Amino acid sequence: DLGLLRTKAVPNGDGTYRISGQKIFISAGEHDMSDNIVHLVLARVEGAPEGVKGISLFIVPKFKVDAAGNPGERNTLSCGSLEEKMGIHGNSTCVMNYDEAEGTLLGELNGGLKAMFTMMNEARLGVGLQGLSVSEIAYQNAVSYAKDRLQGRSLSGAKAPDKKADPIIVHPDIRRSLMTMKAYNEAGRALALWTAIKSDVAHRSGDDKDRQAADDYTGLMTPVVKGVLTDKGFDHAVMAQQVFGGHGYIEEHGMSQFVRDARIAMIYEGANGIQALDLVGRKLAQNSGRAVQAFFKEVGEFCEENRTDEKMASFTKALKKGLSDLQAATMWLVQNAMAKPDNAGAASTDYMHLFGLVALGYMWAQMAKSAQAKLAEGANGAAPFYDTKLITARFFMERIMPETATRLARISSGADTLMALPAEAF
Ligand SMILES: Cc1cc2nc3c(=O)[nH]c(=O)nc-3n(C[C@H](O)[C@H](O)[C@H](O)COP(=O)(O)OP(=O)(O)OC[C@H]3O[C@@H](n4cnc5c(N)ncnc54)[C@H](O)[C@@H]3O)c2cc1C
Structure with a gap:
């Protein structure tokens, strides 16, 4: 809770400040891989208002910078200790102590939270990509192993009769895992790129309306990209590990490292529960629901435009x-969350995943349309690629999209049972 922040900043009278306090869990807080380390530190200047309205953001370098812009005298900040962690061992997670360290105000006095969010929104999208990347590398390893590992015979008759057993990729249950990861990864990649394009438009378009619409979209989709792609990143690291059987559990193939490394992405840059609350509590209602209504309209129009196309x-x-499940869930929240905020909290994670399913489904529907158009043009030698896209799109629609109904049912069951037990009953 940043409102409780105690780090303080005292003006030196020359435009700089003396910063004192502690930050924990600071990724790469100390290392010698660069000439300098620039810390962004939130602190409260004496006399500032209580709560988040009194927080300012400061630049605090490890080495003070001289007039020529070179790192010079060591600043009074230090790494107190390194955390022992479950994974991401390539990253030093530091306790940082600031002892009257020299800092410079970044942005406006008491405007620190807003300034920090500029960085955090981008970082959240980056962490979403981290989840997607672990999912992809875990998947690629699982595919390679599934083609190699011989175990059992195909239910429909031997596929490698010259060998003592078939490769496990012939088994439907192994296919279920591989197809699930493939279908999520390819749609996740499309969603990440789609969001990146919108972000470019939001920053660079000369048209005010386009800029605003793209900015609305990016804000709405940031918690979805972060929360859904990182939850799935961990799920898929475990799923890919399972394809390896016992060889996934031992360290030799590196699958357990993917599991350990994927876990942090669900936690840092705001735990996924907080992403879900950001979506339900802030992003949905912003500007009277302008962003979410625009998204519904866009997806609805796509369905309508392709309604008479039999292949689609x-x-x-x-x-x-x-x-329609997502719209029903949104309506349920509008009707039930204002009077009883616990209903929003109880719905939030399911709602974020329901949103993700529709966003990823929209990506697949567009990719299917594009693949069909390419095949109709002759595919230029790439027919197997487009056929694979169509089959993967079909898998997503048949096997993954139906989950929207379960999510809606959970959301509309409300908070009553969830909150019924007193704390001592646990
Ligand atoms: C390895 C590592 C590296 C990190 N690197 C950095 C870094 O470089 N810079 C930096 O600033 N931070 C960093 N962090 C901190 C990280 O961003 C936080 O740990 C993370 O945001 C979660 O905050 P917390 O630990 O205070 O958990 P808490 O806020 O205590 O949350 C605990 C649980 O309660 C839930 N929860 C909390 N509040 C609510 C609520 N109001 N409603 C519903 N549920 C709630 C959360 O979803 C979570 O499941 C790092 C952390 C780790 C572990």
Whole structure:
């Protein structure tokens, strides 16, 4: 809770400040891989208002910078200790102590939270990509192992009769895992790129309306990209590890490292529970729901435009059902969360994943349309690539999209049972 922040900043009278306090869990807080380390530190200047309205942001370098811009005298900050962690051992997680360290105000006095969010929004999208990346590398390892490992015979008859057993990629349950990871990863990549394009438009477009619409979209989708892609990153690291059987549990193949490394992405840059609350509590209601309504309209129009295209029917039907579940969940929140905020909190994680399913389903429907168009043009020698896209899109719609109904059912059950037990009953 940043409102409780105690780090303080005292003006030196020359535009700089003396910063004193402690930060914990600071990634790469100390290392010797660069000439200098620039710390961004939130602190409260004496006499500032209580709570988050009295927080300012400061630049505090490890080495003070001389007039020529070179690192000079050592600043009075130090790493007190390093955390022992479950994973990401390539990253030093530091306790940082600031003992009247020299700092410079960044942005406006008492405007620290706003300044910090500029960095955090970008970092959240970056952590979403971290989740997606672990999911992809875990998947690639699982595919390679599944083609190699011989165990059991295919249910539909031997596929490698010259060998003592078939490779495990012939087994439907192994396929279930591989297809799930593949379908999520490719749609996740599309969603990340789609969001990156919107972010470029939000920053660079000369058209005010386009800029605003793209900014709305990026704000709405940031908690979804962060929360969903990192939850799935961990799920898929475990799923890929399972494909290895016992060889996934021992260290030799590196699968357990993916599991350990994927876990942090669900926690830092705001735990995923907080991402879900950001979506439900802030992003939905912002500007009277302008961003979410625009998203519903865009997906709805895509379904409508392709309604009469028979080849698209299986994709648009599933997407439309998902969208209708998402709209019903949104309406339920509008009607039930204002009077009883626990209903919003109880719904938040399911809502974030429901949103993710529709966003990823929308990506797949667009990719299916594009693949069909390419195949109709002759595919230029890449027909297997587009056929693979279509089958993966179908898998997503048949096997993953139906989860929207479960999410909606959970959301609309409300908070009563969830909150019924007194704390001592646990
Ligand atoms: C390895 C590592 C590296 C890190 N690197 C950095 C870094 O470089 N810079 C930096 O500033 N921070 C860093 N962090 C801190 C990290 O961002 C926080 O740990 C993270 O945001 C979670 O905050 P917390 O630990 O205070 O958990 P808490 O806020 O105590 O949360 C605990 C649990 O309660 C839930 N929760 C909390 N509040 C609510 C609420 N109001 N409603 C519902 N649920 C709630 C959370 O979702 C979570 O599940 C790092 C942490 C780690 C472990």
